[in-house]
Amino acid sequence: MSEARNTGIKNSNGKYIVFIDSDDFINCQILLDFLSKDDTDMPDVVFLNAVKYDKGSVSYFGEDYQPEKILNQSKVEVLKGLCRFRKFPGSAWNKIIKRELIIREKLFFERGIYSEDIEWSMRLFNAATTFSYLDGCYYYYRQGRKDSITGTVSEKSIKSLLYILEKNAEMEFNRDISSYLYSFLSYEYLVLLFIMTSKNIECDADIKRRAYHLRFMLLKSNKLIYKLIFPIITLLGVDITGRILKAIRGNI
Incomplete structure (x- = not known):
């Protein structure tokens, strides 16, 4: 997966990048709403909501973003707010990231390891300076995926x-x-x-x-x-x- 993502980054030409895993799907309207906004002062990272789905049923993913702790807040306040979560919000697929930041900071995914999103997200949070949040259900994550580190241990x-x-x-x-x-x-x-x-x-x-x-x-x-x-x-x-x-x- 790292190699595919890195190839996508290198061949991208838009202002923003999102990552979507092959067995999941997204609500495209959320992205269209984002792209319709004035882009003169757009953030480095936009947090998005996600839910789990399995055979037609949908369940809450567990990340309870509070807009007031992200919108118009400093980087310190945003990360402080994210620390309220029980689980580290380190997935690549629940964020919109400014392409310029990824290229400038060389935020490519390390190959040959599992849980590469964690390693990548730590570098992302350290490098990014501005953050935002979009309400609405954006990402549908397939329940029972084999890439869950606590689900399939090796x-x-x-x-x-x-x-x-x-x-x-x-x-x-x-x-x-x-x-x-x-x-x-x-x-x-x-x-x-x-x-x-x-x-x-x-x-x-x-x-x-x-x-x-x-x-x-x-x-x-x-x-x-x-x-x-x-x-x-x-x-x-x-x-x-x-x-x-x-x-x-x-x-x-």
Whole structure:
């Protein structure tokens, strides 16, 4: 998928870019409404609503955007508002992105890994300066997709997420937004610990050691609950903490 997206970016010539996965569909009217607006002062990133669908039924996706926390707000306030979400809003397909920003900042997708949207979104949030939001149901995401990291766990999915977290741990984020970006990373770190406990996976000592080392990200988050998990991992290790997270899934 990364290669297809990168090819699309390189061959694009419009002002904005959207990403649509092959088994999903969109409400084109939302895009038409956006394109009809005055483009003299258009944002770098526009957030869009998404729902899950499965055999005709539609369910809420879980991202509860509050327009007043995005529209006409500073970057710091926008990211602060996004931290309210339980899940990191890191998908590429629920956003409209200014093409100029993608090209200037070389926001291409890394090849050969799973969950490439997470790695890409961290760079996007660090680089973008202006944000907006469009109301209405735009993206219809097919329920039960195989690309969900918590749905289908493999050794590669664990190694990919571990690699993404290690790469971002070395990034230099803008100081005024770093705590919010580390909150997003902390969420994905807890996902990593969660999936490492999967019955069909036996993580070796090196993976566990690297995951344990990354616990420092929790202390850089702006969320108290993440900070409180740090001493638990330090005391009990990643295995037991992962099993605890699995037992209380949905409450963090």
